[in-house]
Amino acid sequence: MTASRWLLLVLSLVVAAILAIAIGTINVPISAIGDALRGDQSTPALVVRSLRIPRVILATLVGAGLGMSGAALQGTMRNPLAEPYLLGVSGGAAVGAVLATVVGLSFAFVPIAAFLGAIVAVIAAFFVARVAGSRGDARVLLMAGVVVGAFANAAIMVLLANAEPNVVRNALWWMMGSVADATWPQIEVLFGYVVVGGTALALLGRRVDVLALGEDAAAGLGLDVDRSIRDVFILSSLVAAATVAAAGLIGFVGLVVPHIARGFGARRHRTLIVASGIIGATLVVMADLLGRVLRPPAELPLGAVTALVGVPFFLAKLRHLR
Amino acid sequence: MIRFDDVVVRYPRASTDALNGVSLSASSGSLTAVVGPNGSGKSTLVRALIGRVRLTRGVVRVDDRDASTVDRAELARDVAVVTQREELAFPVSVNEYVQLGRFPHLGIWRAAGTNDRHAIEEAIEAAGVRELRDRPIDALSGGEWQRVRLARALAQGGRALVLDEPTTFLDVGHEMAVFELLSRVARNGLAVLLVSHQLNLVARFADRIVLIHRGVVAAEGSPDDVMRAEILERVYEWPLVVTRDPAVGAPALVPLRSR
Amino acid sequence: MARIRFLILAAALIGCHASEQHADPSPEPRDDYGTRLAFGVAPKRIVSLNPTTTEILFAIGAGDRLVGRSQYDTFPDSAKLVPSLGPALRPSVEAIIDAKPDLVILYASEDNRPAFDRLRQAGVPTVAFKLDSIEQFRRDTRLLGRLTGDSVRALLVVDSVSATLERVRLATVTLERPTVFIPTWNKPIIAIGGGSFMSELLEIAGAKNVYASVPTPSLAVTIEDVVARNPDIVLVGPQTDSTIRTSPIWRTIPAVRDNRVKVVDLDLVSRPSVTLGAAAVSLANLLHPGIFR
Numbered sequence: 001m002t003a004s005r006w007l008l009l010v011l012s013l014v015v016a017a018i019l020a021i022a023i024g025t026i027n028v029p030i031s032a033i034g035d036a037l038r039g040d041q042s043t044p045a046l047v048v049r050s051l052r053i054p055r056v057i058l059a060t061l062v063g064a065g066l067g068m069s070g071a072a073l074q075g076t077m078r079n080p081l082a083e084p085y086l087l088g089v090s091g092g093a094a095v096g097a098v099l100a101t102v103v104g105l106s107f108a109f110v111p112i113a114a115f116l117g118a119i120v121a122v123i124a125a126f127f128v129a130r131v132a133g134s135r136g137d138a139r140v141l142l143m144a145g146v147v148v149g150a151f152a153n154a155a156i157m158v159l160l161a162n163a164e165p166n167v168v169r170n171a172l173w174w175m176m177g178s179v180a181d182a183t184w185p186q187i188e189v190l191f192g193y194v195v196v197g198g199t200a201l202a203l204l205g206r207r208v209d210v211l212a213l214g215e216d217a218a219a220g221l222g223l224d225v226d227r228s229i230r231d232v233f234i235l236s237s238l239v240a241a242a243t244v245a246a247a248g249l250i251g252f253v254g255l256v257v258p259h260i261a262r263g264f265g266a267r268r269h270r271t272l273i274v275a276s277g278i279i280g281a282t283l284v285v286m287a288d289l290l291g292r293v294l295r296p297p298a299e300l301p302l303g304a305v306t307a308l309v310g311v312p313f314f315l316a317k318l319r320h321l322r
Numbered sequence: 323m324i325r326f327d328d329v330v331v332r333y334p335r336a337s338t339d340a341l342n343g344v345s346l347s348a349s350s351g352s353l354t355a356v357v358g359p360n361g362s363g364k365s366t367l368v369r370a371l372i373g374r375v376r377l378t379r380g381v382v383r384v385d386d387r388d389a390s391t392v393d394r395a396e397l398a399r400d401v402a403v404v405t406q407r408e409e410l411a412f413p414v415s416v417n418e419y420v421q422l423g424r425f426p427h428l429g430i431w432r433a434a435g436t437n438d439r440h441a442i443e444e445a446i447e448a449a450g451v452r453e454l455r456d457r458p459i460d461a462l463s464g465g466e467w468q469r470v471r472l473a474r475a476l477a478q479g480g481r482a483l484v485l486d487e488p489t490t491f492l493d494v495g496h497e498m499a500v501f502e503l504l505s506r507v508a509r510n511g512l513a514v515l516l517v518s519h520q521l522n523l524v525a526r527f528a529d530r531i532v533l534i535h536r537g538v539v540a541a542e543g544s545p546d547d548v549m550r551a552e553i554l555e556r557v558y559e560w561p562l563v564v565t566r567d568p569a570v571g572a573p574a575l576v577p578l579r580s581r
Numbered sequence: 582m583a584r585i586r587f588l589i590l591a592a593a594l595i596g597c598h599a600s601e602q603h604a605d606p607s608p609e610p611r612d613d614y615g616t617r618l619a620f621g622v623a624p625k626r627i628v629s630l631n632p633t634t635t636e637i638l639f640a641i642g643a644g645d646r647l648v649g650r651s652q653y654d655t656f657p658d659s660a661k662l663v664p665s666l667g668p669a670l671r672p673s674v675e676a677i678i679d680a681k682p683d684l685v686i687l688y689a690s691e692d693n694r695p696a697f698d699r700l701r702q703a704g705v706p707t708v709a710f711k712l713d714s715i716e717q718f719r720r721d722t723r724l725l726g727r728l729t730g731d732s733v734r735a736l737l738v739v740d741s742v743s744a745t746l747e748r749v750r751l752a753t754v755t756l757e758r759p760t761v762f763i764p765t766w767n768k769p770i771i772a773i774g775g776g777s778f779m780s781e782l783l784e785i786a787g788a789k790n791v792y793a794s795v796p797t798p799s800l801a802v803t804i805e806d807v808v809a810r811n812p813d814i815v816l817v818g819p820q821t822d823s824t825i826r827t828s829p830i831w832r833t834i835p836a837v838r839d840n841r842v843k844v845v846d847l848d849l850v851s852r853p854s855v856t857l858g859a860a861a862v863s864l865a866n867l868l869h870p871g872i873f874r
Contacts, residue, residue, distance in 0.1 A: 025808070026805055043808060046838075050830060107767070173768045180769075180804075181768070203430050206425060209414075212411060214407075214408050216369065216372065220372045220404070221398050221422065222397060222426040268414065292805070296806060297800070298801040298802060
């Protein structure tokens with residue numbers, strides 16, 4: 001990918017972030033953003049510091065994590081429809097969050113429960129794959145992930161069937177995804193996962209390039225195929241689980257963003273993964289902005305907006321394929 | 323350089339052995355061809371070499387070392403393998419694809435150096451794919467794709483080259499070019515192990531032929547030793563005669579109409 | 582000739598229809614599902630699955646005839662002695678029928694339509710009430726009184742509450758009205774809208790609901806929208822008080838930052854029932870301290 005394309009991507013993210021910080025129910029002139037950062041105590045400045053900037057940073061991290069995770073998985077699975085929630089991450093996280101809500105734990109515990117749920121689901125997927133007779137075979141892992149996901153959905157339905165309306169509302173709201181409750185501790189944790197996990201994924205990019213040739217050819221090039229697949233799956237799932245814990249279920253990003261990155265000319269996975277991180281961040285920041293301004297005074301759930309934005313992109317890409 | 327010692331392989335849940343005690347060797351500086359009917363176990367040999375299938379018994383040795391104990395990346399630096407099929411889900415350019423051949427040397431940390439660039443250049447030149455450099459892989463014809471794959475294997479460097487059916491989709495001209503290239507590469511000191519259907523070309527270019535039938539070695543030796551009507555008819559279960567080709571006098575197989 | 586006859590017929594029909602509307606001063610009594618009400622023998626076994634109607638029944642003297650309530654119906658205290666039959670939404674029809682009621686009162690939400698239909702099919706007299714606004718409280722209390730045979734008490738209750746409400750209204754009518762925001766839920770943030778009795782209570786208590794212009798009883802909002810509307814006072818329940826005061830997100834609202842958050846007794850103000858009068862007094866005291874000695 002050329003330098004000018006990189007510049008375009010980074011600029012898009014910066015512009016999106018600035019717009020998202022400035023635009024909202026209260027419009028903040030861009031000049032005021034600087035004042036806000038310097039500690040101005042007026043209401044718009046507070047809105048920028050306490051509401052908008054945390055949201056935008058959280059959205060950036062979530063989008064970057066999902067984008068990178070999706071790019072790595074698509075190459076590893078050699079499947080353009082692979083996405084970060086593959087191994088049951090979304091189902092497991094939802095079970096964790098719903099369980100925490102049903103049991104009556106305070107809101108502070110829901111992200112932890114979601115993360116744990118996601119991890120348990122991934123471990124369960126590996127276990128199911130092992131029982132089916134394979135450790136690293138990508139297709140078997142995929143099927144195990146589907147099985148775990150289906151089971152998780154059933155569990156959620158059981159949990160919610162007899163729950164009080166408030167519990168159901170809480171659970172649904174969480175599942176629809178949101179960065180509205182962004183707090184700095186949350187951001188710090190997610191930052192760790194996304195930066196460390198994302199860097200590791202990008203470093204593994206060359207291995208994914210080789211994996212993308214097929215398992216036999218990859219083995220011929222000296223790659224420990226089973227272990228490499230497993231490493232990518234675990235890293236991607238960790239990053240995805242961390243984003244789900246922080247912001248709920250945000251679909252389509254991990255699926256669509258790598259295709260957009262390829263449209264920009266990123267081919268080798270080190271480049272593709274980093275580009276997907278930037279594009280993913282931009283997409284989620286824009287989606288959050290749209291969710292805030294499309295239907296005032298309410299806020300559209302982030303997961304809904306990313307799907308609405310992602311679908312046309314995807315259709316355009318499908319047409320391109322023919 | 324590469325030796326199979328009494329290798330037995332049975333696929334999980336199979337009722338018979340895919341390879342039942344196969345021994346063969348491919349030495350440096352020569353071109354060894356493995357031939358045989360469909361399902362005889364030829365591809366399993368290649369898989370056993372790269373560790374994609376487990377040996378029930380026996381050892382595959384590279385340079386007298388048990389291949390299963392050697393670090394995979396080290397093995398890949400010595401032995402370049404071109405498998406039968408390869409399909410990329412996401413296209414890259416030919417240049418990027420050939421560069422992947424240096425992966426065993428670079429790993430995830432090292433940047434490409436002059437050695438690497440040199441190896442890539444030579445490989446592209448030798449395989450005759452210079453004009454295709456900037457094309458995306460999915461825009462290549464079947465034959466061009468085969469040659470690009472060969473270029474990648476050559477870029478891998480190493481002292482042995484193992485190929486599984488490298489000339490499918492190639493027209494006569496390109497087929498000959500590949501065989502000539504392989505022959506030249508073998509002359510230069512590489513151990514070339516080739517699995518092929520093309521009995522006649524194999525007879526012209528190979529130094530040794532190993533004929534595999536139902537998982538065992540049915541015949542081995544020089545082309546003259548192996549290319550005999552009675553042996554080939556029995557193995558391929560088809561009437562044929564063996565004659566001499568008018569160009570260089572190598573044995574040539576001519577299939578007859580069924581009786 | 583035929584044309585004139587047709588015109589006369591048409592006029593007669595139109596006249597009939599119009600006179601029908603004017604003949605009965607009060608329209609046919611219907612519950613909040615729109616089903617016609619039949620007033621017959623006073624029921625002896627009543628099931629009420631709604632905190633508001635349960636409380637009203639106790640106030641009008643029908644409480645001793647209650648044989649079933651929902652798990653949320655905890656007012657007045659004596660209601661807790663009535664057996665609980667489970668949730669108020671999508672209740673167990675079998676549990677209700679098991680209590681052998683001769684009148685069932687459900688909450689009139691769409692969720693309860695299936696239960697409503699099944700109970701009626703089983704021959705159990707069932708009605709549904711919603712009670713979103715103060716006028717609905719007045720109307721539905723009167724209807725409940727007619728249903729249970731306690732019309733007199735019901736009218737007294739309605740009049741008493743109305744009188745208190747009027748007293749509060751008069752006391753605050755000349756005062757300056759602060760704008761008030763009442764969040765009832767956090768994820769998403771749900772505010773009281775103009776269609777809710779709480780909004781009316783605020784008016785009576787001498788304040789103005791910051792979302793009074795929205796006609797629905799409640800609506801989902803964002804923090805930024807609240808910041809933009811800049812309410813003078815935020816009313817919260819005791820459980821959420823400390824969370825809201827300390828959350829950096831909520832503190833972007835000037836009222837929260839400047840400590841203009843007041844705690845209101847949710848049990849008192851969350852039901853449009855016989856406690857409406859007391860609720861109005863309590864709100865007025867909260868928003869205009871010292872107004873009632």
